[in-house]
Amino acid sequence: MSLENQELRKAGLKVTLPRVKIYQILEQASEGDHFSAEDIYKLLMEMGEDVGLATVYRVLTQFEGAGLVSRHHFEGGHSVFELARDEHHDHMVCVKSGVVKEFNDPRLNELLTEIAETMGFEITDRTIYLYGEYKGTDK
Template sequence: MSLENQELRKAGLKVTLPRVKIYQILEKAGEGDHFSAEDIYKLLMSIGEDVGLATVYRVLTQFEAAGLVTRHHFEGGHSVFELASEQQHDHIVCVKCGKVREFVDPQIIERQYEIAKKLGFTITDRTLYLYGVCADGCKEE
């Protein structure tokens, strides 16, 4: 049994071709790659898979509910998905082209926990989004 099938079954989801294909795309993503539903739909179309955009959205929502993926909501209504990970990491988003990059900075993570403790909180989840303009041709006008 393939890893995708095992993960889907473990999450309580029936193994279907669209689910397997979408999981494979997310699994093969390079480190730090994040895909919107539209990105996944275009990738499926480019490899000749006949999976509708509504199906992609539905499967991603099912994956999110099952804890297989994490959805990130960025300013401007931009949402991207990545496979759920135990590793704490943060994101920086280009406000021009929408490119998303991950980064891990132990000092930032440690500082957040220190601040929470000082204010009498116990962190149960954390998310940090930084916004800027990337160096890939998205210079300010």
Template sequence: MALENQELRKAGLKVTLPRVKIYQILERAGEGDHFSAEDIYKLLIEQGEDVGLATVYRVLTQFETAGLVSRHHFEGGHSVFELASDQQHDHVVCVRCGKVREFTDPELVRRQNAIAEELGFRLTDRTLYLYGLCKDGCEKR
């Protein structure tokens, strides 16, 4: 049985073709790749799949509810998805083209924990989004 089928069943979801295809796209993503629902829809169309955009949104929401994917909401209403991971990481987002890159920095995590402790908190979760202009042409415009 394919890994995506096992993951879907483990999450309590019925194995359907749209779910499998969407999971495969997310699974094959390069490290640090994040896809919007529209990105996934376009990739499915390029693959010759007959799946509607509403179905993509519905499946991604089901995946999020089941804990299979993480949704990141960025300024301007831009949302992207990635397979859920135990590895904590942060994101830098281009405010012009929407490109998202992820990074990890143990010193940054240590410093955030120290700040929280100084203020009388124990962190249970954290999210950091940095915004700027990417060097892929957006910075020069």
């Protein structure tokens, strides 16, 4: 049994071709890649897969509910997905192009933990999105 099938079954989802194909796209993404439902739909079309956009949205929502993917909501209603991972990371979003870059800075993590402790909190989860203009050349 393939890894995709195992992950889907472990999450309590029936193994279907659209689910396997969408999981494979997310799994093969480079570190830091984030896909919108439309991005995934376009990739499926390029692969010659007959999967509708509504199905892509439905599968991604099912994956999110099962804890397989993380959905990030960016300003302007822009939502992207990535496979859920154990390690924490934050995001920078370009307000012009929509490019999303991940980062994980141990100094920031330590500082946030210290701030939380001084206020009597233990951080259990957090979400940090920084917005700006991406000056890099890669997409």
